[in-house]
Amino acid sequence: MTTTQEHAPNPAAGDPGRPIGFGRLQRKEDPRFVRGKGTYIDDIVLPGMLHGAILRAPVAHARLVSIDTTEALAHPKVLAVITGKDLQALNLAWAPTLSADVQAVLVTDKVRFQGQEVAFAVAEDRYAARDALELIDVEYDMLPPVIDARRALDPGAPVIRDDVEGRTDNRIFDWEIGDAAETEAVFATADVVVAQEVVYPRVHPAPMETCGAVADFDPIDGRLTLYETTQAPHAHRTLYAIVAGIPEHKIRIVSPDIGGGFGNKVGIYPGYVLAVVGSIVTGKPVKWVEDRSENLMSTSFARDYIMQGEIAATKEGKILAVRTNVLADHGAFNATAQPTKNPAGFFSIFTGSYDLQAAYCKVTGVYTNKAPGGVAYACSFRVTEAVYLVERMVDILARKLDMDPAELRLKNFIKPEQFPYANKTGWVYDSGNYEPAMRLSMQMAGYEDLRREQLEKRERGELMGIGVSFFTETVGAGPRKHFDIVGLGMADGAELRVHPTGKAVVRISVQSQGQGHETTFAQIVAEELGIPPESIDVVHGDTDQTPFGLGTYGSRSTPVSGGAVALVARKVRDKARFIAAAMLETRPEDLEWEKGRWFVKGDPSAGKTIAEIAFGAHGTVALPEGIDGNLDAEVTYDPPNLTFPFGAYICVVDVDAGTGHVKVRRFIAVDDCGTRINPMIIEGQVHGGLTDGVGMALMEIIAFDEEGNCLSSSFMDYLIPTAMEVPDWETGFTVTPSPHHPIGAKGIGESATVGSPPAIVNAIVDALAPYGVTHMDMPCTPARVWEAMQGRARPPV
Amino acid sequence: MQIPAPFDYERASDVANALALLERHGPESRIIAGGHSLLPMMKLRLARPEWLIDINDLAELEFIRREGDQLRVGALTRHTALLESTDVAGLFPIIRDAEQVIADPVVRNRGTIGGSLCQADPAEDLSTVCDVLRAQAVIRGPDGERIVAMSDFHRGPYETAVAQNELLYEIRFTIRPRSGSAYEKVERRVGDWAIVAAGAAVGLSEDGTVEEAAIGLTAVGLDGTVPEAEAVLRGQQPHEDLFVEAARIAAAACHPVDDQRGPVDYKRHLADELTRRVLRRACARAAGAQEG
């Protein structure tokens, strides 16, 4: 089923504009945010708290000769200066990453990227901590750095990871998927083959709030309370238990309000571990909050994929196969957050929304002397890179065939009757109905009129471009049998308690970084139990208060935790039936459910609301055998498959032919995320993601010079878009529910970040067609656009 | 949350007091106006003054006044005030053009013309504007007041004629009849510093020939204006061919460097393209065909 209608307001609600369950609803968390009453990491102040600061390496590759901390320790306000040597003694100098590698917490042997952690000063205030860093004397012995990923595997390239026994080169992994021979056979006989190198440069999530932690180790009972900017508090707790040897039941991780994550706050950073060590060493709480430069230079970046793409088709425009060879720059440590069996994340979704005969890809991951990370920025586990590749390739093919890019896509979509659709790289797309979404976006855009306008403009020498992209994502991992992170299955828990007066608390394992969980999850419970969302509190972000689960990233909160919450509410509803039957002195089978109440079949006046049943459960009614006196339940949800949101985006740009400056004039986004819980939150997610897309397409890149100096270490150089660069977003939707998800929802957190860059770049390349441009890489800055117009488009790395 | 090195702070009560404080605290003391150049450098510990002398209370330094054939602007005048002034917009549209593309409203509410000129960043927009308008700087010091032409004010990147114990007091612009001016900047994002910007001012004679012309470029290593390009226009009726020729000369005269904003050839191309655009607009404005 696909509809373009929004969920009808629930007639049971007093105010038809304010539905009980799904529908538009103002966010419950916003009153505290808009009044400045959120509690972010830097708002946390504990009695006697000290402040830590990290000394970072000024160079990219150098042997550490010596560190002298004498002067720093003599500073009257400094309590401790911790070095790699001190950590070695505690067996904490290296910590496991999320990708079966290790990462230095503090440098012991050599520096491997500029900005790497060298020493940690703990002082009475953050000013003194910073001043202390200048008093630490470090001697380095410079080594030649490996900056260009294309050179990383050269024979004789310096070996970055000589800490690993037996390592003789910079290769991290080779990974392939699809059938190489079958794909080659299709390519060999195809009418048309086009090839293009497509680079997705290194970008950064740049959340408004940088990363930080407050560690409070209680030496008496050995208990660690750690406030952290984390998207995955439970996974962190387990990892700290394993790494630091603190028993897991003595660790409490609190993730307070988070000022943006985008994957940047999934991993465990050295700073967090250092705050813990600082607290253990000084016996006092220690706060560490990084500054903007530290965030941009050292924390998890995104992308950095150099993709050789090939696409094969018939001359009539039937796409037959896609093939790609990828060089993935992972930086100095392999610290990408991704499921264990997927070293290139979910890049294998590069087959896109098309019915192909064959597909194959090979990904080679390499070390370079750059900051580690890799899957972040609406991480989507590399879906972003995959969609960008296939959507650029389809556009290049359209140009080659002289076909309209929208028509070419319409011709090749997987048909609705083919779902569930098994693609050539092992995914089973749960549901989809692509053509209506594509047609709706074209209708909203006035596609034919735009093409006419473009023709007229071209005759006058004006550059206008229209870009189309159509994406399919794979989000919401598990199932746990296929997907784990460091051995932890990707499932999520939920606990629901209905208090005697019918007010409820739902506890979830995922943590919001701005997605509106406190509203969305309350609405899911409201829809299932028929009590208003205002009567439901959502508790999250505290491991002592919530059930275990893997956290918020890869658009998994609604697909996984959303499923958990719906199921736990159904469990409560089922239990309520038994209690209501006892209260009504009838049999459960004789009761019927309507939103909010169980009533006797055929006698609607005899019924009990959830509130009455909750009171009954805690009251004096004699309960049936096996039913305890409460209205609580818990579940752990292991999704049977991932979900596959999709969307059709159209972008219109104007390019100043004299300066190369690009103006995004219009952007039409039609999204299908299955069942829509709160359309207002969905639109917010889409607006944010589209803005991200404009940033990446036009201006964002973490660049390095040949020595490995990071050239994008502040917002002066790492540009993020403002309201001035973005148009009024025109959003639309279709609804194709997921058949396996308890409420049919698919996830929307990353759709727009995934889908918008190719639409924008396709529009720019389209605008530059009169200059013979068929491809250019991001970021499409004025200078780079001008170079493309001169026939000198060059890759950003 | 970048953290500066330790420093001390005093708030001046008037200009004389500010000069006395500079004298008292010596070479490691610095004036702070809007703080939008100085504070970022201090937070990155690129600047480490031991004393900050805050001049934000000096209302006597915040004015835009028309006197005879001059427009006088106090050094503490905020970007926003320049942007919103109708006198400025009418007399010197180039200032308004530039102010519209300097930083963002938050920076413009605090940042000052004096701070901009004294910072003398090579990518700073008002320096070009003042060059092109052949403005004069009024500088106060322990020995009284001196007036310096813009051509003498700039002493290279981050260096000006204002000595450590002096204060920039005001900027004076000469009002000419039948004049027009314009500024255009290309930036990677709104609020970013210029990749390249160009400014031009022209004064026409009664018969419409160009009497006075000035051309300036931002962020491409140009000292002052481009006399050879200006000479092409002088005594001629404004014409596209002349704009093309003047722009070609201006582009050849500058010294751009390759950086994150763009390569040398692109910047030179922009110098050419933007010079043509601002000459066209300045001449049209001078001829009375002023836009909005």
Ligand SMILES: Cc1cc2nc3c(=O)[nH]c(=O)nc-3n(C[C@H](O)[C@H](O)[C@H](O)COP(=O)(O)OP(=O)(O)OC[C@H]3O[C@@H](n4cnc5c(N)ncnc54)[C@H](O)[C@@H]3O)c2cc1C
């Ligand atoms: C994000 C951002 C973007 C920006 N973008 C642009 C841009 O696009 N274009 C542009 O031109 N500028 C830009 N700026 C700079 C901005 O215009 C600054 O406000 C301006 O350069 C300095 O003015 P200020 O009053 O803040 O000076 P301050 O920072 O207070 O001082 C700067 C220097 O001038 C000295 N000084 C200040 N006033 C006097 C005085 N009266 N006498 C003697 N010395 C004095 C100070 O001692 C200091 O050395 C930007 C700034 C920021 C933060």
